[in-house]
Amino acid sequence: MSNSSFILHPSSLEEIFRCMKCGNCREVCPVFLETGREGMVARGRVQLLKAMLENRLDLSDGLRDRIYACLNCNACHVTCPCGIEVDELIHASRVAMLRAGKPLPDGHKLLRERILGEQNPFGQKQSERGAWLPEKYRKPRPSPVVLHAGCAISYANNRVGKMVLAILESAGADFMMMGDEEQCCGDPILRMGDVAGAEAQRRRTVEAYRKWGVETIVTGCAGCLKMFKRYYTGQLEKLSDMSDPSDSSEPSDSLDASDLSVSYRTHDFRVLHTLEWFAQLIAEGRLTPKQTLAKRIAYLDGCDIGRHSGVYDAPRQVLRAIPAVQLIEFPAHHESSRCCGGPLMASDPAMAASIASKRVREALDAGAEMIAVACPTCFINLKEGANRLGVRMDIQDVTALLHRSLR
C-alpha cells in the first residue's frame, strides 16, 4: 500500500512531530495498561505513524489495526506534556487511511452500512426509531429546543428515554423531537474515519434542525453530545477539510454545488446534555427531588460527556440534589477520569470487560455501593465489568436516580 496516498492535514503532521517520547501516556491508557504493549499506547501509535510518513513502514494492516484499537478516550492528551491532540490525530489517521484505500477493519464495514442506511448501528429499521415515543413526539414541529434521543436510547434503552420525557414534562419544559425522522448524529461513522459519511450526516441533521427553527440541541446520549459539541460546531475543522465531496457517501439529493461553501459547517446551536437541563430546572425550582437515596455513589466521568464535551458539574449537581446521596469520587476523575472500555465492546468484548472491571474495582476500593453514569455505553459495559469481577455493584444512570427521587 503506497504511503504517498496517505495524506494528513499539516497540523496533524506537526502533532506527530511534537511527540517527545516521554511515555507519560503509558500511565493512563486503558488499552496499554491491559496489554503492556508499546504499540498500543499513544506514544507507540504516534511513532508508528511517524515511521510510515518517513517511509520506514508501509500502510500495513498491523499499523491500521493498532490505530483502530484506540478507545479515543483522550486521557493521553491530558497527561501529555506537549498537549498533543491524540484523539484528533487518531481520527485524522483513520480518515487518511480510508482515503488512501485501506479497507476498514472487519466489523466496521457492517456498522457503517447500517448507520448510513437505516440510521442506527443496531441493524434495525429507521421507521422503527420513534416507536417508543408518545405520538406528540413522533413528528418534528417548529421549536427552539430539540431533544435528540440518539440511537442507543431509541433502539436499546428507551426505558431511560421515557424517564427523560417524564422528567421534562413534570417540569413543564417545552421541546420537540424529530421522532421517526431523527438521524444518527454520525459519531461512530466519524470515529471509524469515514469523514464523508459524517459530513453527510451532519449536513442533513443541521439542515433539518435549521428548518424547524432549532437553537438548542439537548441530548441524553454522551456520544451524540460530543458529536454535536465538537464536530457539528466546526471544532474538528481539519477533519472536515479532509472530506472529499466526490466520495460516494455524500448524499446526491438535497444541496446543490454552491452550498458546498458549507454553510452547514458553521452554526451556533447551543448544545446541552439532558443532565445540564435537569440541573438548571432543579436550580430554578421546577424539579424537586424528594425521595431519599442513602447510598454512597461514585460518579464516573464518561469520556464523551466529560473530557470530550467538558460537562462535569451537571451530573454531580443532579446527584447532590437527591436527598441523602453521598457522592464519592473515583481516584481519577473530571478531566483525568479513566475510560470504562466501552468503545471496544463490539470489537473486543473481553478487553472491554477487563477495563470496566478496573473501574468497578476502583469504585469498590473507594467505598462506593453504586456507580452512577451519564452514558449508555458506560452503563452497559460497567455491568460487564462487575460480572467479570464477580462482584455485585449497582450501576445506574443518573437520570434513573433522579426520576426515582421525583416520584
Place this chain on the structure above:
Amino acid sequence: MISDAVRSKLRELVGAPHFLDSLEDRIAYSYDATLQEALPDAVVYPGTVEEIAAILRLANDVRFAVTPRGAGTGLSGGSIPVVGGLVMVLTRLNRIEEISADDLYAVVEPGVITADFAAAVAKHRLLYPPDPASQTVSTMGGNVAENSGGLRGLKYGVTKHYILALEAVTPQGDVLRTGATTVKCVTGYDLTQLLVGSEGTLAVVTKIWCKLVPMPEHKESMLAIFGDVDDAARTVAAIIRSGVIPATLEFLDHVTINAVEDFKKIGLPREAEAILLIETDGQRSAAEAEAEKVMAVCRENRAQTIQKAANEDERTQLWQARRGALSSLARIRPTTILEDATVPRSRVPDMVRGVREIAQRHRLIIGNFGHAGDGNLHPTVLTDVRDKEEYARAEKAIDEIFELALSLGGTLSGEHGIGSAKARYLRREIGPVGLDVMRRIKRAFDPNDILNPGKMELEEQG
C-alpha cells in the same frame, strides 16, 4: 540478524504471545525519550528468571545482542538496541513481593512502576524516597540501571542509596545474588553498587531489595520569588549553611517562569529572574522550625515574595510552577532536548549564567530548571530537529554546556545516565584509566559483549 532457528527457540522459551517481531513491534521498541532510534530484530517479554537466564545463555552461545528494557522512558539511550538483536522487556516481572515495616525493606521485581511501589509502601506509613519525574511510568529496574534521582535527592539521596541487595542474571545465564537485607554488610566486593547505575551492561536485574524510611509526619512547602538569579543561588547555599537540608529545593529560571506563565497563567511575575520551591519535612515541630529558618534566609537574600502553603490545596497551587515546567517549555518548539549537567551547589550561579550566555551566543531558547539544592539542573533546549541549521547550533550549545559543567568541577550526568547519548564525553570526565578499568570490568562480566552493547564507550577503541 537473529536467525529463524533462534527465533523459534525464543518463541518456545517465552511462549508465542510474548515474542514479537513484526516490523510494527520492532519500531515500537526502537526508541526511548531521546532522539535516537535503532531497530531491534525482535522483542521478548519473559515472565520468569528462568526464561531470562535461558535467553541470555542462548544469546551468549549464539552471539546476539540483548538490550534490557523497562518502560523505555530513559533520557540517555540506555534501552536503545543500537546494534539490533533482541530487546528484552522486563515489565511482566511486576510483583511487589514483600514489604517489611519492622526491618524497613521491600522486595520488588524490576517491572514494578516506581510510583506504584511508593504508594504501596506509603500505606504502611513508609517512604521510598527516590522520585524521578517519570515515576508514574518508569520501572524500578530502569531506576536501578540508571541510578535515577528525583526531587528528593538533596535530603534523601538517590536510587543507589536505597538498594540493599539484587538478584541479577549474568550474560552467561547464571543467577547472581548481591548484597544483604541487613542495615550493614561488608561481605566481599560491593557488587550491588557496581550494578546500580551500570545501565544494563553487566547483568539483567530480576529482583530488588530496597531500603525504606519512615514516612515523615509533616511537610511544609514554600515558594520564593527573586529579582536576581544570584540572590536565588546565594539563598540555596545559605539555606544549607543555616543547617537545614530541605527535602526539596527546586529552581526555575526566567525563561522557564515565562514559559509556565504563557501556558498555565498562574500569576507568576514575568520579570522574576528565579523562583525557588522549597519543602521541609520530618516531625511537625522540626519541619515547621526548618521552614521558618528557610523563609528567614530567603528574606535575608532579597526574596521579593515568599508564600507558604497552609494546606494541601495551597501546596498543590505552589507546585504548579515546578510541575508545569517541562510541559510548558515543551510547547515552545517541537523538539525538546532535556539535559542533565550537574555542578557543585556553590557553582550553580556560574552554571545558570553560563547556560544563559551559551543560549544567547547560539541564539537558542534554553530553559533552565531543576534541583538547585544538589546542583543538578536541567538545561532544556527548545528547537526543531527539522531545522538543520538551528539543530546544529543546538548540538554545539549542548557540547558547550557539558564543557561548562566539567570546567566547574561538575559531571555530565546527575541522574539521566550516559548511555549512548553522552558516551563520547565519558573519557573527558573519568579519564583514560577510569575508562580502561570500566572496560575491563565489562569484559569480565560480558566477554562476548552481548549485553546492551554500544553503550558508555565500553568497546575497545583500536
